[in-house]
Amino acid sequence: MVDRSLIGRGTLTRQTLADRVVVVTGAGGGIGFEAARALCWLGARVIVAEIERHRGRAAAARLNEAFGSGAATYVRTDVGSRRSVRRLARRATRAYGHVDAVLNNATIARLGAVQEVPIRAWDASYRVNLRGPVLLARAFLPEMLRRGHGVFVCVLSLGTAYMGAYEALKAAQIHLAHTLAAELEGTGVSAFSIGPGFVPTETALSSLPKLAASMGVETDELRATLVGQTISAEAAGAGFAAAIALAERYRDQEISSLQVLHDAGIALSNEGQAPTRTFGADTFEQIRAAAQRVRETLAEQSAGWADRSIFERQWLIRTFRSRAGMPVEGWLEALARLERAAAEQDAAGVTAFRASLDALAGYYAYLGEMAKGYAKDAAEREEQLAIVRGWQEDVEALAGVLEEE
Numbered sequence: 001m002v003d004r005s006l007i008g009r010g011t012l013t014r015q016t017l018a019d020r021v022v023v024v025t026g027a028g029g030g031i032g033f034e035a036a037r038a039l040c041w042l043g044a045r046v047i048v049a050e051i052e053r054h055r056g057r058a059a060a061a062r063l064n065e066a067f068g069s070g071a072a073t074y075v076r077t078d079v080g081s082r083r084s085v086r087r088l089a090r091r092a093t094r095a096y097g098h099v100d101a102v103l104n105n106a107t108i109a110r111l112g113a114v115q116e117v118p119i120r121a122w123d124a125s126y127r128v129n130l131r132g133p134v135l136l137a138r139a140f141l142p143e144m145l146r147r148g149h150g151v152f153v154c155v156l157s158l159g160t161a162y163m164g165a166y167e168a169l170k171a172a173q174i175h176l177a178h179t180l181a182a183e184l185e186g187t188g189v190s191a192f193s194i195g196p197g198f199v200p201t202e203t204a205l206s207s208l209p210k211l212a213a214s215m216g217v218e219t220d221e222l223r224a225t226l227v228g229q230t231i232s233a234e235a236a237g238a239g240f241a242a243a244i245a246l247a248e249r250y251r252d253q254e255i256s257s258l259q260v261l262h263d264a265g266i267a268l269s270n271e272g273q274a275p276t277r278t279f280g281a282d283t284f285e286q287i288r289a290a291a292q293r294v295r296e297t298l299a300e301q302s303a304g305w306a307d308r309s310i311f312e313r314q315w316l317i318r319t320f321r322s323r324a325g326m327p328v329e330g331w332l333e334a335l336a337r338l339e340r341a342a343a344e345q346d347a348a349g350v351t352a353f354r355a356s357l358d359a360l361a362g363y364y365a366y367l368g369e370m371a372k373g374y375a376k377d378a379a380e381r382e383e384q385l386a387i388v389r390g391w392q393e394d395v396e397a398l399a400g401v402l403e404e405e
Contacts, residue, residue, distance in 0.1 A: 007038040007238040010265035016245045018043035021096040023088070023140070025079050025132065026106030028055030031196055033062075034237025035103060040067040042245055047092055047099070049077035049106070079106050079132030089139040101151035101244045102140050104133040104173065109166040117165045129169035133176055141180075141189065148188040151247040152180060153240070156193040156254055174254055178321065181252030190251040194243050196236035197257055231257060235268055242266070253330035262352040263337070279347055283401060287350060288342035290398035294360075295335035297391055302328045323366050325359035350402070357399040364392035 008014075022039050026032040028050035036046045040063050048063070050056030056074040063072035075091045078084040092099050108128045110121040133154055144150025154177040157170035173193060180191035231239075239257025242264040243250055249263075261268065279287070305316050321327050326334075334355040341349025368388040 005041045007041050016042045020044045020100040022101040023047045024103045025049040028059045031233050031236045032105040033059050034234045035240035038238040038241030040071045046072045048074045051078050080127035085135040085139050099140050103153045114164045122165050125165050125169045130172045144189045150189040152191045154193040156195045190247040192250040192253050195256050197231040199233050199236050252327045254326045284342045284345045286401045291335050291339040293394045323363035325356050361395040
């Protein structure tokens, strides 16, 4: 089982996280267990923070059997309880002296229209999906800051109608990660959020008919829309583990397991995934050149932010992130990966590009609207608008060539 682990197919090694200690909440099964398993393969010691005793003990036992005694420790944890999280921190400190990373995997989900889901279900979702990560941040970040090293990972989800009692609180984790990243800048502690994609677990599959009925579509139709996001629990968990290993590059970003697996050199089979598209040599070159133009423009713009006042700079950073869908560093990294993949004629790498170019084009459209109010002179205003339209058109051209074949 160990030698066949998906995490071992890429560039990461058995020593990548040697002697690191990672808390994984909700690690008794599913993605959480697979993340814990991949972390153990990478050399980390894992604390299985699980509320259900039987699942938690069984998970830790399986990990110790596979990776040796001491690879995993089970601590019963109710992430929504301040007392329970404090106990987790004490147990972790006694056992290992410190914690290097926290993965906020624990979650609960409740389907239904906003007005139909009982308020107690909203409260329960808040307790696990937001209060829990805040309690964990309060419990573990002070020691990470003292040591000048650490990783704090939130798990994101941005969904659709009839999932508000789950998605609204998961979206709040995204903003929590952004807030922490800003507060932790320059400390050596990284914070970011990661989404697993759609994992066809028994629970997830059983919920599809109800969700489809609420949306007024057939179950097969809904399932078809998820094909491009579908990923196995092992792959999702491996992506979570790899993200911790590569944490420095993901600070203040919203990423996906698929993106991280690609960064770690881990190729997935096409089963259950959107097929890798084919591109001609000319198209690869068009993609490379277009990605380079967009990246260089964005790099020049963001470099100029440093010359602004601190308040204006913060406004620019927040505005970009909210309009473009992720921080500028994430965009620059994503565009650089796309550029490299196109230069190497790597179809899988090009296909793996999942950043929303529509969102980036929308950001430039917003800049255009703002420019109309700033420049009073008509000639100057038209000049500025032409420049911004050029930026937007470059993004739209890149989107167009990616969609051509």
